[in-house]
Amino acid sequence: MRGDARRARNMTIQKATHVYWHQGAITRNDRERLNGHPGFTIWFTGLSGSGKSTLAVASEEALYERGFHTYILDGDNVRHGLNKDLGFSPTDREENIRRLGEVAKILRDCAIVNLVAFISPYRKDRRMARSLSEDGSFVEVFVDCPVEVCEKRDPKGAYQKARQGIIKSFTGISAPYEPPEKPEIHLRTDQLSVGECVHQVMSYLKTNQYISC
Amino acid sequence: MRGDARRARNMTIQKATHVYWHQGAITRNDRERLNGHPGFTIWFTGLSGSGKSTLAVASEEALYERGFHTYILDGDNVRHGLNKDLGFSPTDREENIRRLGEVAKILRDCAIVNLVAFISPYRKDRRMARSLSEDGSFVEVFVDCPVEVCEKRDPKGAYQKARQGIIKSFTGISAPYEPPEKPEIHLRTDQLSVGECVHQVMSYLKTNQYISC
Numbered sequence: 359m360r361g362d363a364r365r366a367r368n369m370t371i372q373k374a375t376h377v378y379w380h381q382g383a384i385t386r387n388d389r390e391r392l393n394g395h396p397g398f399t400i401w402f403t404g405l406s407g408s409g410k411s412t413l414a415v416a417s418e419e420a421l422y423e424r425g426f427h428t429y430i431l432d433g434d435n436v437r438h439g440l441n442k443d444l445g446f447s448p449t450d451r452e453e454n455i456r457r458l459g460e461v462a463k464i465l466r467d468c469a470i471v472n473l474v475a476f477i478s479p480y481r482k483d484r485r486m487a488r489s490l491s492e493d494g495s496f497v498e499v500f501v502d503c504p505v506e507v508c509e510k511r512d513p514k515g516a517y518q519k520a521r522q523g524i525i526k527s528f529t530g531i532s533a534p535y536e537p538p539e540k541p542e543i544h545l546r547t548d549q550l551s552v553g554e555c556v557h558q559v560m561s562y563l564k565t566n567q568y569i570s571c
Numbered sequence: 572m573r574g575d576a577r578r579a580r581n582m583t584i585q586k587a588t589h590v591y592w593h594q595g596a597i598t599r600n601d602r603e604r605l606n607g608h609p610g611f612t613i614w615f616t617g618l619s620g621s622g623k624s625t626l627a628v629a630s631e632e633a634l635y636e637r638g639f640h641t642y643i644l645d646g647d648n649v650r651h652g653l654n655k656d657l658g659f660s661p662t663d664r665e666e667n668i669r670r671l672g673e674v675a676k677i678l679r680d681c682a683i684v685n686l687v688a689f690i691s692p693y694r695k696d697r698r699m700a701r702s703l704s705e706d707g708s709f710v711e712v713f714v715d716c717p718v719e720v721c722e723k724r725d726p727k728g729a730y731q732k733a734r735q736g737i738i739k740s741f742t743g744i745s746a747p748y749e750p751p752e753k754p755e756i757h758l759r760t761d762q763l764s765v766g767e768c769v770h771q772v773m774s775y776l777k778t779n780q781y782i783s784c
């Protein structure tokens with residue numbers, strides 16, 4: 359494990375001691391051979407209403423059509439299941455992302471291309487999720503859209519509720535968003551269509567040999 | 572959702588409100604078509620040293636050889652990652668299994684045959700994990716071995732530490748184990764070889780049309 363990965367893993371202290379690691383007979387390589395491709399993570403970060411879920415869904419479709427094994431981890435959906443015990447405080451957001459990062463790791467191990475759509479507003483939390491991945495299996499996509507435009511779209515009526523104070527700690531209104539400094543892909547969704555954005559994602563994946571077709 | 576599933580999900584209160592469900596374009600059916608089979612869960616429960624991990628590894632190998640997409644969720648391994656913040660108190664054990672159950676659900680959604688090897692000592696927790704699955708996609712395997720035999724095997728030296736009081740809340744010694752009442756498969760690992768046990772698992776899966784070969 360690299361140093362930064364070790365540090366990130368140590369952010370949450372392991373409570374269970376006397377726990378051993380069991381190596382299976384079937385390895386990640388075996389699963390990649392069966393699927394015909396390795397697993398990797400495409401992590402969409404951005405404000406609510408910026409288009410993360412829309413782009414994850416459209417990108418998944420494009421990948422599935424090319425024969426890839428895919429899965430979407432949508433922040434909202436995961437909050438109905440695995441992360442239902444977590445809210446929106448900074449600590450809960452961190453734990454949210456830690457768990458998502460661990461599930462993304464499991465899915466990479468399954469040779470599945472997993473697309474994570476999650477506001478993930480803090481740089482250090484995204485860095486932690488990335489640190490769980492092996493080199494080059496993590497593609498960060500900054501879904502960039504001015505908050506005014508997101509607020510106009512407001513597909514879930516969430517901005518309105520945030521302005522009214524009904525929703526507390528709302529990213530972009532009453533909680534901070536730290537834009538990525540060096541995302542692998544930067545998409546201006548106020549200027550590009552969904553199709554154009556997906557094209558950019560696919561081009562990046564092809565140029566960087568994640569996909570061959 | 573069935574009533575018992577709804578009740579089980581409500582055991583953990585959803586903290587995040589104003590969260591919407593995003594339906595992807597690629598469905599579970601699409602993934603099953605791509606993999607050539609649906610996903611299901613084989614849940615191995617039993618004492619430490621009863622042979623859960625060994626049987627999960629050997630069963631995975633047998634399934635992979637038949638062309639199935641597989642993954643092992645080993646309790647010990649998960650405690651190094653997703654569940655590293657949890658210990659061995661009854662509440663932590665419950666949360667451990669809740670998360671494992673949710674990840675197993677994600678893997679079923681990916682059309683992956685997932686094998687869970689986890690002591691999972693409490694009936695109500697196993698019931699909760701089962702309730703997250705759709706009818707018939709959850710196969711409970713009781714890995715049954717007298718505690719005296721497990722203690723003699725003691726592959727990790729854990730029983731010795733439990734007897735010395737170094738490990739607290741150790742299932743079978745200082746914490747209870749509730750055997751399954753109606754497991755789909757019941758294996759006496761003190762009487763059968765690993766090969767015989769795997770044969771029983773495969774026979775069950777074939778007879779009940781989880782697998783065809």
